[in-house]
Each structure stands twice: as C-alpha cells, then as structure tokens.
Amino acid sequence: MLITELKAKETIQALAVGKVFILNCHGCKEIHFPEAEADALQKELAATGNVTGILTTDYICNPENLKLRLDMHKDAIEQADTILVFSCGVGVQTVSEYLDGKRVCACCDTYALPGYQGVTPLEYDCDQCGQCYLNLTGGICPITACSKSLVNGQCGGAKNGRCEVDPDMECGWERIQRRLAQVGRLDVLKCPVQLRDYATDEKVKK
Numbered sequence: 453m454l455i456t457e458l459k460a461k462e463t464i465q466a467l468a469v470g471k472v473f474i475l476n477c478h479g480c481k482e483i484h485f486p487e488a489e490a491d492a493l494q495k496e497l498a499a500t501g502n503v504t505g506i507l508t509t510d511y512i513c514n515p516e517n518l519k520l521r522l523d524m525h526k527d528a529i530e531q532a533d534t535i536l537v538f539s540c541g542v543g544v545q546t547v548s549e550y551l552d553g554k555r556v557c558a559c560c561d562t563y564a565l566p567g568y569q570g571v572t573p574l575e576y577d578c579d580q581c582g583q584c585y586l587n588l589t590g591g592i593c594p595i596t597a598c599s600k601s602l603v604n605g606q607c608g609g610a611k612n613g614r615c616e617v618d619p620d621m622e623c624g625w626e627r628i629q630r631r632l633a634q635v636g637r638l639d640v641l642k643c644p645v646q647l648r649d650y651a652t653d654e655k656v657k658k
C-alpha cells in the first residue's frame with residue numbers, strides 16, 4: 453500500500469496559479485491520506501476566491517470512474533487554469549492524461565508500503581519515490597516512463613521516438629517533452645534538477 457504526504461504549503465500555494473479546481477482522492481484513506489491538513493489548506497486557498505470547485509471522490513486511478521466524476525464538474529474545470537490533485541502518483545497521472553490540455557499539479561508525495569496500489573496500476577505507474585516529479589514532467593512519471601528512471605531529461609539514445617533499452621516502448625522523455633509543449637510548460641525543463649533522494653525509503657521504515 454502507500455502513504456501520501458502533502459508537499460510543503462509554500463510549494464502548493466505556488467502551484468495554485470490563476471483559477472484553481474481541487475480534486476481529492478480518498479480511495480485509499482484507510483491507509484493514509486493527510487485529510488485534515490489538506491482540508492485546512494484548501495479552505496485557505498478557497499478564501500482567496502480563486503477556487504472554481506472542489507471534488508472529493510475515490511479511486512481516481514480508475515479512468516472510467518474519473519471521467520464520470522469530472523464530467524459532472526465540467527464547467528468548474530473549464531474555468532480553471534490549474535487542477536490541483538491531492539492523491540497518489542497514479543491518481544495524478546490518470547487526471548493528467550484525461551485533462552491533457554490543462555495544467556495538472558501533484559500536491560502530494562507518495563511513499564511506498566508493501567502491498568497493492570490503486571485499481572489501475574498497469575496503465576499509469578508510480579514507483580512511490582517519495583518526492584513526486586510530476587509537476588516537472590507534465591504529469592508523466594519519469595521514474596516509471598523512462599527505462600533508466602532518469603529525472604533530468606533524455607539520455608540521447610532514443611531512435612524514432614522509441615526507447616533504446618526497450619524499443620517496444622515510446623521514450624518516456626519524448627512523451628514528457630510533448631506533454632509539456634502541449635500545456636505551454638517547456639520552461640520547467642530549465643529548472644534546476646531535483647536530485648533523487650533515495651533516503652525517502654528509509655523515512656517510511658522509521
């Protein structure tokens with residue numbers, strides 16, 4: 453299973469650009485979702501008058517379920533410049549794929565616990581790295597979409613868009629660049645590299 457933990461408050465406030473729609477997933481709350489902290493922070497964001505809607509639902513990692521829920525909030529989502537997602541990495545990736553023209557942001561980091569994650573882990577994978585990169589990669593996980601789990605860009609070995617390690621798959625970093633271009637966020641590739649901290653695994657064990 454997994455643990456989701458809120459990113460720093462300042463980080464989430466900085467992600468809340470323009471009008472914002474908030475999506476909470478409580479599908480795995482029996483394990484750990486920071487419900488009280490998320491609620492308090494979302495109330496602060498709503499007080500700014502920039503929140504077009506808040507949807508709390510479960511198992512957003514199920515694309516069919518997600519589409520039904522989001523379609524009921526179509527107008528509020530259309531008005532929003534940014535979709536803030538409070539869920540594990542699988543949930544954020546599912547939303548990002550469905551709303552591929554929107555700026556979709558991860559507000560949580562996902563840590564590993566032994567066991568099962570989400571209902572559709574085969575299509576959108578999260579390796580529970582504990583320092584979610586999705587805000588730097590257009591909602592596509594570089595840990596699982598790239599054969600080398602590179603977090604700082606393409607290795608240079610892709611041929612015709614296919615991965616040099618596994619030609620059966622598309623190069624994850626080509627997908628990331630395409631998605632960032634689609635949402636007008638290629639600028640994030642100029643950000644300093646967020647080094648991967650392998651000590652996050654130890655954090656969960658303590």
Ligand code: SF4
Pocket residue numbers: 541542561562577578579580581582583584585586593594595596
């Ligand atoms: S970057 Fe990937 S592995 Fe890490 S938490 Fe986000 S989705 Fe999961």
Ligand code: SF4
Pocket residue numbers: 597598599600601602605606607608609610611614615616617618622623624625626
């Ligand atoms: S070709 Fe692309 S997906 Fe494959 S290892 Fe290199 S950067 Fe990663």
